[in-house]
Amino acid sequence: MRDVVALLSAAPGGFGLGVVGEVFGYDRSAVGLPRFSYAVAASEPGVQRLDSGLAVLVEHGLERLASADLIHVLGGDDVDAVPDPAVLDALRTAYDQGATLASHCSGAFLLAAAGLLDGRRATTHWSHAAELRRRYPAVEVDPHGLYVDEGRILTGAGTAAGIDLCLYLLRREFGARVANEVARSMVVPPHRDGGQAQFIGSPLADVADCDRLGDVLFWMRANLHRELTVETLAARALVSPRSFARHFQALTGTSPRAWLLGQRLQAAEELLEGGDLSVEEVARRVGFGTAAGLRQQFVKRRGVPPRDYRRSFRRTAVAS
Numbered sequence: 001m002r003d004v005v006a007l008l009s010a011a012p013g014g015f016g017l018g019v020v021g022e023v024f025g026y027d028r029s030a031v032g033l034p035r036f037s038y039a040v041a042a043s044e045p046g047v048q049r050l051d052s053g054l055a056v057l058v059e060h061g062l063e064r065l066a067s068a069d070l071i072h073v074l075g076g077d078d079v080d081a082v083p084d085p086a087v088l089d090a091l092r093t094a095y096d097q098g099a100t101l102a103s104h105c106s107g108a109f110l111l112a113a114a115g116l117l118d119g120r121r122a123t124t125h126w127s128h129a130a131e132l133r134r135r136y137p138a139v140e141v142d143p144h145g146l147y148v149d150e151g152r153i154l155t156g157a158g159t160a161a162g163i164d165l166c167l168y169l170l171r172r173e174f175g176a177r178v179a180n181e182v183a184r185s186m187v188v189p190p191h192r193d194g195g196q197a198q199f200i201g202s203p204l205a206d207v208a209d210c211d212r213l214g215d216v217l218f219w220m221r222a223n224l225h226r227e228l229t230v231e232t233l234a235a236r237a238l239v240s241p242r243s244f245a246r247h248f249q250a251l252t253g254t255s256p257r258a259w260l261l262g263q264r265l266q267a268a269e270e271l272l273e274g275g276d277l278s279v280e281e282v283a284r285r286v287g288f289g290t291a292a293g294l295r296q297q298f299v300k301r302r303g304v305p306p307r308d309y310r311r312s313f314r315r316t317a318v319a320s
Contacts, residue, residue: 001100001173002034005068007091008042008058009110010081014050016074016105016159023166023182024070033181034174039064043084051077062090068099070169075105075159079128088114095152104147104156104165111153112136120150125158163188175313176269191262212237213251224264224287230256260287265301268294272310279306 004024006017017040025038041060042048048058065071071094091114095101103111108124109132111117118138123129129143142148147156147165149172156165167190171179176190183190216237220228233256234244248256267286271277277285283294291306298306 001036001069001169003037003067003069004039005060005064005071006038006040007065007071007073007087008040008048009074009076009087009107011051011077012048012074013076013105013159014052014054016107016162017050017056019104019159019162020072020074020166022186023163023170024072028182028185031181033178039068041065043087062086065090065094065099066097068094070100070102072162072166073101073103073107073110075103075107075125079106079109079131083110083113091116098152100152100154100169102154102156102165102169104162105159108132108155109135111155112139116153117155120153121148122150122153122155123148123157124155164191167191175273176266177273177313180266180270191266212239213247217252220260221263224260224267225285226287228256228260228287261297261301264288265297268298268306269302269309269313272306273313282306 004020006020006024008017021038021040024036027035029035039060040056040058041062041064042058043062045058045061047055049055071091073091087110091101091111095116101111101116105125106128108117108122109128112122112132112135117136119140121140121142122132123142123145124132126143129141132139133141145157146161147154147168149168154165154169156162163186167179167183167188170182171190180190216233219236220233230241230245234241237244237247239247245256248259252259254262264286268282268288271282271285272279278291279294280291283289283291286294288294288297295305298304298309302309304312
């Protein structure tokens, strides 16, 4: 996945364009990260006005999609805009030729209009989910996920979920180290647990609660090898176990157990990619205890055993 094209739709979102450009358009090869051939395309090249009022010069038309490994369809303000038949044809052709297609926010409407989401799961911004389901009944709309992976077609929720989706694509193609390093350079989490529900009508957590929980989250990451119970964590946060679980869910969108599992798997990925520790030692360091425990969770959550993951993503020089 080296050739990436951001495809602008009607009234394109400036933030979404910035997200894809930051992940795939920024050259990080000097620090050993992959470099991409990145371009922005539209049905009509030239000056395009973004939803923020800014104007950008788009140099490429739909012919640029022909060589792309990944085409990221950006959402726009107008979900009722009639799709350009030439764009739909170009997306179908690119998919038939082996390209991976991704979208976030209302970009899913364009993939659906091309018939590429029929019989597949897909997501979009929670406020558009009902309309996507009504307009395209052959699509299995998931209004909860931050992103949905259907192989060579991936869809993401609202604009910020485009960050989650892009980092997930990096993780899927290049391994945890690459995704984590890019996330670190952007000062964002490499993975967010929970779905869209945490952002729909949620009251803001108390600042003091956020500060205490932030300290506990940092401590949890540094102590994955320990047995971390809700009771232990609540004591560090100076709240009852019931209050801790409630505030943790409100802040992260998931339970302490699920969040901890994700952190342990992420740490295991980095150790498997970057060193020669035995699977048994990796399991001990990240808190799974035994190689069997790590293997069980790895197969369940990643689809492959730890040793197979290590063979696939052993740290190598990836910059071209």
